[in-house]
Amino acid sequence: xxxxxxxxxxxxxxxxxxxxxxxxxxxxxxxxxxxxxxxxxxxxxxxxxxxxxxxxxxxxxxxxxxxxxxxxxxxxxxxxxxxxxxxxxxxxxxxxxxxxxxxxxxxxxxxxxxxxxxxxxxxxxxxxxxxxxxxxxxxxxxxxxxxxxxxxxxxxxxxxxxxxxxxxxxxxxxxxxxxxxxxxxxxxxxxxxxxxxxxxxxxxxxxxxxxxxxxxxxxxxxxxxxxxxxxxxxxxxxxxxxxxxxxxxxxxxxxxxxxxxxxxxxxxxxxxxxxxxxxxxxxxxxxxxxxxxxxxxxxxxxxxxxxxxxxxxxxxxxxxxxxxxxxxxxxxxxxxxxxxxxxxxxxxxxxxxxxxxxxxxxxxxxxxxxxxxxxxxxxxxxxxxxxx
Amino acid sequence: xxxxxxxxxxxxxxxxxxxxxxxxxxxxxxxxxxxxxxxxxxxxxxxxxxxxxxxxxxxxxxxxxxxxxxxxxxxxxxxxxxxxxxxxxxxxxxxxxxxxxxxxxxxxxxxxxxxxxxxxxxxxxxxxxxxxxxxxxxxxxxxxxxxxxxxxxxxxxxxxxxxxxxxxxxxxxxxxxxxxxxxxxxxxxxxxxxxxxxxxxxxxxxxxxxxxxxxxxxxxxxxxxxxxxxxxxxxxxxxxxxxxxxxxxxxxxxxxxxxxxxxxxxxxxxxxxxxxxxxxxxxxxxxxxxxxxxxxxxxxxxxxxxxxxxxxxxxxxxxxxxxxxxxxxxxxxxxxxxxxxxxxxxxxxxxxxxxxxxxxxxxxxxxxxxxxxxxxxxxxxxxxxxxx
Numbered sequence: 001x002x003x004x005x006x007x008x009x010x011x012x013x014x015x016x017x018x019x020x021x022x023x024x025x026x027x028x029x030x031x032x033x034x035x036x037x038x039x040x041x042x043x044x045x046x047x048x049x050x051x052x053x054x055x056x057x058x059x060x061x062x063x064x065x066x067x068x069x070x071x072x073x074x075x076x077x078x079x080x081x082x083x084x085x086x087x088x089x090x091x092x093x094x095x096x097x098x099x100x101x102x103x104x105x106x107x108x109x110x111x112x113x114x115x116x117x118x119x120x121x122x123x124x125x126x127x128x129x130x131x132x133x134x135x136x137x138x139x140x141x142x143x144x145x146x147x148x149x150x151x152x153x154x155x156x157x158x159x160x161x162x163x164x165x166x167x168x169x170x171x172x173x174x175x176x177x178x179x180x181x182x183x184x185x186x187x188x189x190x191x192x193x194x195x196x197x198x199x200x201x202x203x204x205x206x207x208x209x210x211x212x213x214x215x216x217x218x219x220x221x222x223x224x225x226x227x228x229x230x231x232x233x234x235x236x237x238x239x240x241x242x243x244x245x246x247x248x249x250x251x252x253x254x255x256x257x258x259x260x261x262x263x264x265x266x267x268x269x270x271x272x273x274x275x276x277x278x279x280x281x282x283x284x285x286x287x288x289x290x291x292x293x294x295x296x297x298x299x300x301x302x303x304x305x306x307x308x309x310x311x312x313x314x315x316x317x318x319x320x321x322x323x324x325x326x327x328x329x330x331x332x333x334x335x336x337x338x339x340x341x342x343x344x345x346x347x348x349x350x351x352x353x354x355x356x357x358x359x360x361x362x363x364x365x366x367x368x369x370x371x372x373x374x375x376x377x378x379x380x381x382x383x384x385x386x387x388x
Numbered sequence: 389x390x391x392x393x394x395x396x397x398x399x400x401x402x403x404x405x406x407x408x409x410x411x412x413x414x415x416x417x418x419x420x421x422x423x424x425x426x427x428x429x430x431x432x433x434x435x436x437x438x439x440x441x442x443x444x445x446x447x448x449x450x451x452x453x454x455x456x457x458x459x460x461x462x463x464x465x466x467x468x469x470x471x472x473x474x475x476x477x478x479x480x481x482x483x484x485x486x487x488x489x490x491x492x493x494x495x496x497x498x499x500x501x502x503x504x505x506x507x508x509x510x511x512x513x514x515x516x517x518x519x520x521x522x523x524x525x526x527x528x529x530x531x532x533x534x535x536x537x538x539x540x541x542x543x544x545x546x547x548x549x550x551x552x553x554x555x556x557x558x559x560x561x562x563x564x565x566x567x568x569x570x571x572x573x574x575x576x577x578x579x580x581x582x583x584x585x586x587x588x589x590x591x592x593x594x595x596x597x598x599x600x601x602x603x604x605x606x607x608x609x610x611x612x613x614x615x616x617x618x619x620x621x622x623x624x625x626x627x628x629x630x631x632x633x634x635x636x637x638x639x640x641x642x643x644x645x646x647x648x649x650x651x652x653x654x655x656x657x658x659x660x661x662x663x664x665x666x667x668x669x670x671x672x673x674x675x676x677x678x679x680x681x682x683x684x685x686x687x688x689x690x691x692x693x694x695x696x697x698x699x700x701x702x703x704x705x706x707x708x709x710x711x712x713x714x715x716x717x718x719x720x721x722x723x724x725x726x727x728x729x730x731x732x733x734x735x736x737x738x739x740x741x742x743x744x745x746x747x748x749x750x751x752x753x754x755x756x757x758x759x760x761x762x763x764x765x766x767x768x769x770x771x772x773x774x775x776x
Contacts, residue, residue: 002608031578031596035609042611043578043596061602061703064594068608096491102577103486103494104508120492166565173561177554181610182582189490190419190431194570206452208419208431214449220390220456221423221635221714222569223430247609315449326609 002039006135007070010037010128011054017124018050018095025049025088026095026121029105032185032326033097035247036129039070044077047087055086080112090115097122100187123331126187130323130331131345137369137378139248140325140347144367144378147243150174151254151381155388160233160258165218168198168226171241181244185327193328196241197224200231202360204312210329212310212317212353213238213361234259236360240351242328249324251349252379253365258388265362266385268305268354272363273383275299275352279320279334283348283368283375289338296320296334296352308354321350324367346370347378390427394523395458398425398516399442405512406438406483413437413476414483414509417493420573420714421485423635424517427458432465435475443474468500478503485510488575514575518711518719519733525757525766527636528713528735532755532766535631538562539642539769543776548621548646553606556586556614559629569632573715581716584629585612588619590748592700598717600698600705600741601626601749622647624748628739630716637712639737640767641753646776653750654773656693656742660751661771663687663740667708667722671736671756671763677726684708684722684740696742709738712755734758735766 014037018026028034028046034056035041037048042065044058055073058065066074078086088094094113096106098120106118132140150171157170172195176182184193191210199205199215207214207224216227231237240253255269275296282292297320300309310317318337323330324347332338332346348370353363364383368375402425406414416422416434422444423429425436430453432446443461446453454462466474476482482501484494486508494506520528538559545558560583564570572581579598587593587603595602595612604615619625628641643657663684670680685708688697698705707723710716712735720726720734736758741751752771756763 029577031580032609040608040611041596043598060596060598061594063703064596064611067594068611098491098495101491103484103489103491104510105577106491107486122492165567169561169564172564172570173557176557176560179553179606179616181606182560182613183580183610185580189417189493192419192571192573206449206455208429208448208452210431210448218567218569219634220428221420222571222632223428223452223456225570228567244610246607315451 002070002135004070006133007037007039011048013128014048015050017128021124022093023050023095023119023121024092027087027109028097030097030100033125036326040065040068049088083112084114087113088116092116094118095121095124097125099189126331129325131343132325132347133345136248136325137345137347139246140250140367141378143243143245143248144250144380146178146245147175147241147250147252148379148381150178151239151252154239154256155386158237158256158258158388160231162231163228164198164200164226164231165228167231167239168195171196171198171239175241175243179245181247184242184244184249186329187327188329191329194225198226198239199361200237201229201235202358203229204357206312206315210317212351212355212363213240231258234261236261236265236362238361238363240365247326249326249328250367250378251324251328251365252367253351253363254381255362255385256388257385261385262359264356265359268308268356269362269385271300271303271305272352272354275320276350276364276366279350279352280368280375283342283370284372285342285344285370287342289332289334289340289342290336293318293320293334293336305354308356310353312355313357320352321348323347324349342370344370344372350375390458390523392458394521395425395427399436401516402436403438405516409512410481411438411483411507411509412480415475415497416485418485418488421513424714428453428456437476471500472502475501476504480504481507483507483509483512485513488577514719517713519731520713520735521733524636524713525733525735527634528638528755529766531631531633531636532638532768534566534633535563535629535638535640536767536769538566539627539640542627542644543774546625546644546646546776548619550619551616552586552588552614552619553616555619555627556583559584559586559627563629563631567633569635572630572632572637574717575715576717579717582613586614586627587749588625589617589623590746591617592745594700594703598705600739600743600751601628619646622649624649624653624750626749626751628753635714637714637716638755638766639712639716639753640755641739641751642769643750643773644776645773649773650747652744653747656696656744657750657773659688659691659693660740660742663708664738664752664754667738668756668763671730671758672760673730673732673758675730677720677722677728677730678724681706681708681722681724693742696744698741700743701745708740709736711735712737730758732758732760736763738763
């Protein structure tokens, strides 16, 4: 349960960082950021001065924001004129998350708050949110248990002849009935996700999704995830789903096969387990994200599968793990170009995968917490390929 | 089917408007805008000069963009230096949709395209997209048929004692199996939606969602839609779902009751049908959106239900219909403050609804095309309350 004390700690940590960066206040507009610092996700704007009490200005629903919000100052969204007197003063530097706030919002606030300069606090907010409290890790563990319980049911409904879409629908239905909230939040501009990926067979599938496996989807307008292709015997069936419970997202992938699996795919799968274990061992505080990715990529390279690691040859992603929490694409990212050190309490979905043209996609994914002794697994379910 | 000819017409219409507005080119970054003008929704940027050929710059997947894109010039996303020589020249005014493009994207393009000024073309693009072609109306009709087919199954699974969540899961599952693409695109900053709303009973439910009925949801992080509340006899059950097929969204609501309905709710429902019919008749080219809303609100007011129209007293929405298409919240909006005239071929979900504290939410919703003879209904299914 989210408590007032935890909210106060989160706000204090933000205020310390604002002070360190010479920013007088943060004006947070992204709903899930607001939820993180207040306990309520209503249509609102959150003002966090570098010292003093935060203030939540609510467009809708004020009643609900007051009922569940865990800060004291929750009020109706004021007129533009009142805003200028409420939110800091001329000369202030005000932080905003430029990664997700639209130009029009920024423009409007620039107009109604004259004399303030706006600074990007995206990385500050995302980095702060990336380190999970014990209460958050419990929420994630709960999400992981629920997600694992549905993955363990797959053998009861996976059959040759069903379409990828049918498999996805079964996963979604079962997850939903146990409380999956449905909407999988992604932060990155351009990304969208529905449920997860249920991808089978040897056909080559290309898509925009920033992951190893994208799926074909049902049309050019929604070109990802399950397709109408039939699931056949002796082909790899990759099921990669996110579970969202109480806002907290975990991510996992398991492999299934009806019959027997091609030897090259089995070898790639075995390698994905080895890479996962190497990454898990490396997930200690202070380890550099990029170096973990490089180690993983080198293992793929040394096994002769470098060109198949994390995607189709020519369309490979340059990462092996991504932070999860209230969003599917949180920090840290175990990726090329991410030089930041890991911190205890960060939570990362590690997903070494291979795509072998003409044979299919294969790999593993589990969600781990960074600890002093390496990654602690949240998604407790056997990694082995399930043979139906 | 989307054809090359239709894409050319869309691009030409955009180019005419850019020319009229003295804008040298549009740089479109929102995925569904890019889909509309190219036929492919990949991670990319679309450059449309006010005359000449559009150019799609693709980050991922280039293979897929080339396979399904219906414009000629589709190329890999170039280096920052090449961008400046590819995309117009210094002094150009470049259009961007400020409503949805993040500050960081705008900042990056401002840097790599020096000397260009950027102008907001949000309304220009949204207004253009709001008028549907005959082919688009066929797509919407197809989505409507599919959505209606699932609504007509509700009596086979709606039972007293099931939770709102179970009802939502049944709807989602059945829709998904017939090809619902899942992800319901909304454009407005701050809005999110999963599937739809299955809301029952008399409990007062508040939420951020910009509609008459919000639902309680499953947690403060996802505070909308179905809750764990049990559906009981003699209470109104409101089912409001969007159907997304081939990218095209229609929206509808039907009422159900297990047993008998309270007389005041029945009266409000009858009034919602009267308002729907008045709005439908008014939906001719040239009619002013705001006036249609005012007429609807006046009908509610005259019947003594003004304080219950389109939401909880104190949290009422000021609209009675919203455009649908590739997004759930397209133009036009039949709302206060929208002075634009309707155009033939616009498609609007009309949803007069009432919330009566202590009794529940009730109303109707159908999707109509604006025609010379008034709204032509796409969602062909009886409006009557279904008694189980």
